[in-house]
Amino acid sequence: MYLLLAAHADGAALQELTADGAPDPANPEPRVVSAGELAGVVRGLEKWRPRWIWHRTQDWYPALLGAGVELERSYDLTLCGAILAHSEFTAHTAYALSAEKLTQDDELPQPPRALQPPPPPAEQGVLFDAPALGPAPRHSPGDLRAEYAAQQEALRQAGMATGTDANRRQRLQLLLAAESAGAMIAAEMQHTGVPWREELHEQILADYLGPRPPLGHRPAKLEALTTELRQLLNSPSLNPDSPQELMRALHRNGIEVKTTRQWELKESTHPAIEPLLAYKKLARLHAANGWTWLDAWVQNGRFQPEYVVGGVVSGRWASRGGGALQIPRQIRGAVHADPGHKLIVADASQLEPRVLVALARDSKMAEAARDKDLYAGIAAQGFGGDRAKAKVALLGAIYGATTGESGRLMPQLARTYPRAVGYVEQAAREGEAGKTVTSRLGRSSPPPSDRWLQSQQSATAEEQRRADSLARSRGRFTRNFVVQGSAADWAACWLAELRRRLRAMRADGTNAGELVFFLHDEVMVHCPDGAVEDCIRAIEDAATAAKELLFGPIPVEFPVGVAVVDSYDKAK
DNA sequence: CTTCCCAGCGCG
DNA sequence: AAAGCGCGCTGGGAAG
Numbered sequence: 001m002y003l004l005l006a007a008h009a010d011g012a013a014l015q016e017l018t019a020d021g022a023p024d025p026a027n028p029e030p031r032v033v034s035a036g037e038l039a040g041v042v043r044g045l046e047k048w049r050p051r052w053i054w055h056r057t058q059d060w061y062p063a064l065l066g067a068g069v070e071l072e073r074s075y076d077l078t079l080c081g082a083i084l085a086h087s088e089f090t091a092h093t094a095y096a097l098s099a100e101k102l103t104q105d106d107e108l109p110q111p112p113r114a115l116q117p118p119p120p121p122a123e124q125g126v127l128f129d130a131p132a133l134g135p136a137p138r139h140s141p142g143d144l145r146a147e148y149a150a151q152q153e154a155l156r157q158a159g160m161a162t163g164t165d166a167n168r169r170q171r172l173q174l175l176l177a178a179e180s181a182g183a184m185i186a187a188e189m190q191h192t193g194v195p196w197r198e199e200l201h202e203q204i205l206a207d208y209l210g211p212r213p214p215l216g217h218r219p220a221k222l223e224a225l226t227t228e229l230r231q232l233l234n235s236p237s238l239n240p241d242s243p244q245e246l247m248r249a250l251h252r253n254g255i256e257v258k259t260t261r262q263w264e265l266k267e268s269t270h271p272a273i274e275p276l277l278a279y280k281k282l283a284r285l286h287a288a289n290g291w292t293w294l295d296a297w298v299q300n301g302r303f304q305p306e307y308v309v310g311g312v313v314s315g316r317w318a319s320r321g322g323g324a325l326q327i328p329r330q331i332r333g334a335v336h337a338d339p340g341h342k343l344i345v346a347d348a349s350q351l352e353p354r355v356l357v358a359l360a361r362d363s364k365m366a367e368a369a370r371d372k373d374l375y376a377g378i379a380a381q382g383f384g385g386d387r388a389k390a391k392v393a394l395l396g397a398i399y400g401a402t403t404g405e406s407g408r409l410m411p412q413l414a415r416t417y418p419r420a421v422g423y424v425e426q427a428a429r430e431g432e433a434g435k436t437v438t439s440r441l442g443r444s445s446p447p448p449s450d451r452w453l454q455s456q457q458s459a460t461a462e463e464q465r466r467a468d469s470l471a472r473s474r475g476r477f478t479r480n481f482v483v484q485g486s487a488a489d490w491a492a493c494w495l496a497e498l499r500r501r502l503r504a505m506r507a508d509g510t511n512a513g514e515l516v517f518f519l520h521d522e523v524m525v526h527c528p529d530g531a532v533e534d535c536i537r538a539i540e541d542a543a544t545a546a547k548e549l550l551f552g553p554i555p556v557e558f559p560v561g562v563a564v565v566d567s568y569d570k571a572k
Numbered sequence: 573c574t575t576c577c578c579a580g581c582g583c584g
Numbered sequence: 585a586a587a588g589c590g591c592g593c594t595g596g597g598a599a600g
Contacts, residue, residue: 240599243579261580263586284581287594312590316584323593328584352584392586406588440589480589484584520584520590 001050002075004030004148005042005060008071008139011035017053021149021158028170039067051075053148055139057183057309057536065191072503074560076183079310080176080343084154089168089442092161125380150261150348168442175441175489179310179495185515186307186317188499193302194335194516195343195526200567201334208282208330212291220284222545225279232272240279275315288323297322303335307518314481315443315488316520325519327568335524336569342532344513345571346523346539347565348376348494354558358551359440360423364416366556382416383409389537397421398427398483400476413443426481431478432471439485445478486550490558491521493549497542498523510557526570534560 002017005545011034033041033509036060042064054060082354090096130322139147155176159169177566205212212218218226230238235249243260253272257264257540262280265273288370297303311318319325327335329479336345347571348354353374357365368377379390389405393413397408414421427437434453438444454472458467495518502525505512513527527535547558563571 061593239596241594246598259579266585280581288582288592314590316590318591320592323582325579326592328582345582396588401588404585406586406597477589477590484590522584 001048003050004047004053004141006030006055006139007059008141010089012038014041015141015145017148021145021152023145025356032420039064039069042071043069046071046109049073049443053077054332054548055144057125057180057187061184061187065187070188071184073177074180074184075148075176077144077151079179079183081147081150082310083172083175083179083443085150086446087158087442088436088444089158089161089164089172090154090437091444093154093157108280114178118312128504142563147508152206171440171550172442174474174493175443178441178489178492178496179315182309182317182492185499186309187519189293189518191515192526193304194358194524195338195341196298196303197334197336198298198301199464200293200336201298201331202291204331204333205285205290205294209286209290209464212379217339219282222279222282222286225282228275229272229279230273238259241283245274246505255483263563274307285328285330288326289328293322295297301338306485312488314485315439315492316484317518324517329569332542332568332571335569337526337566340529342527342564342566343395343516343568343571344525344527344532344535344539345522345565346525346536346560347572348491348543349559349561351487351490351521351558352398352483354518355490356398356420356483357441357555358547358554359482359486360420361554362419362423364419365420366554368555372557372559378416396472397424397554398478398480400424402472424483427482428475428479431481432475433472436477437482439482439489441486443485443489445481445485448474459548487521490546490550494542495523497549498525500562501538502535505538510534532564536564 002021003011004013004015004017006015007015008030010032012032013032016027016032018024041248046069049072052060052071054074054077056078057074061071061074066126082088084093087096102351147409148180155169157387157454159166161168188201202212205219210499211223213219222251223532226238229240231234233253235252246260247257250260250378252542255268255270255272257268262277263312270375279405284304299307303324305322305324306320307324308318309318312377317325331549335343354369364381365378368374368381371377371380375391375394376388378394379385379387383390383393386502389409392406393409395401396410397413401407401410410421414425430437434448434456436444436447452470455463455467455470458464495515499515502512502515511528513525513531515523517524518524524538525535539562543558543560547556561572565571
């Protein structure tokens, strides 16, 4: 069953569709539901296990969750449309060829007010300003239905380009389902939040920085380091937060650095360097995750960041607000399970190299990947057991290193693993030539900009050098894209499969865990003590399922490292 | 005053 | 130890 949900002046319009996006002949007219009734109506219809089709998950689902309504599956027209519009798998379709899409921000339909999340307290007036509803939504049920039908048609044609294998359609369909599931998971995780103990965070800050200072003042530890630096650098009014001032002060003291980056400062043995590095470390903690951050982002024991699905071209998620994907190790101790609960922190170990093995079907490297520690396996095969060397070489191949140790090791790696290295080399050459590349499930890299294409038509020698540099830079991007993008494909499937298993456990009446955090190749489940074993099994089964969904039954393992902890700092 | 960009550093 | 991919956030500082 397919149910389209569209914004409507009186609330929402609901329309039943067939699988290919036609109106259901038995029920061709949309049904208008008032904003107040919507959550109840949606809850009632969920027993038919429909796929909810909507313009954007973000427009509807957060408020439904707020009303206590969780849904099984959906289809996000905006996210799926963006994939289909750019995928190489659909490049030959009318859908991709017509540039006109629903993705422009200024075209967003307004969901009913009653379904919008409550505004932050400071802006309470907004609720009562302006008419209750904006102008008539620009996406009528008919518009959205046509968009869905067009996307399904593009998908149907995905396996039909000449000379391509038919399972491209299945892969793309899987990607759209995983992306849509991801959008729901993002909303659910934001709704649930990461368990965060404010008093533990404050204790950590006090230990590093001293007691909380008055607004606009440096904490005691930073103040003391500033005083020390001013003396050691003979600069009585130095502000160490200013790179320019700092640079001048360093030069006056004979410290000839070109930047004030940590690793360059570490070259110097001047007595001011140690306190300077300590200052930078602590200043970062204070600015990025100090008391101000805690006040702004943690409420009632939960950190509730917004995740941006599809926020990275490779398919990784981004986040908005609170720096959710950059929680520093220093403060992970504040992420703490509730009483009677554990945090299960699971990460896919060495995901990107393993994805490369599978993409390239490199059987030699697959042997190494049978080892739980892939780098150790590679080291044994071609680097005389030197794990560090093997790791640097392999990461260099994925990132496109040209210089340094990593660059030097490339020929050695290429001799041992011609298929794997050839795979990323090929992606690099295509990028340099201005072509797009594509992840396993069909997410394609953006085409080169007009400016880039123009640069390649250069005349003078100087322009040519610049053009070559830009071409190589794009080659590094596409080289990395095929691996990072396919790893993101895998992670999206892992997440969706895990969600399904956790939902099934809950439906069983089993005390199940909840997904509370996701970070590229890592998930966190907040779990009642009694459900830990089942949750771990779900995480591992989901990883295996994801591998098979992407690559079929190939002899490459995607092992998951699992830690059951009270607080996040105890993982890893 | 606001707006934008950069340097630097956090995460994978 | 480090220079190669993808991000977000901060404070400083220049531009408007």
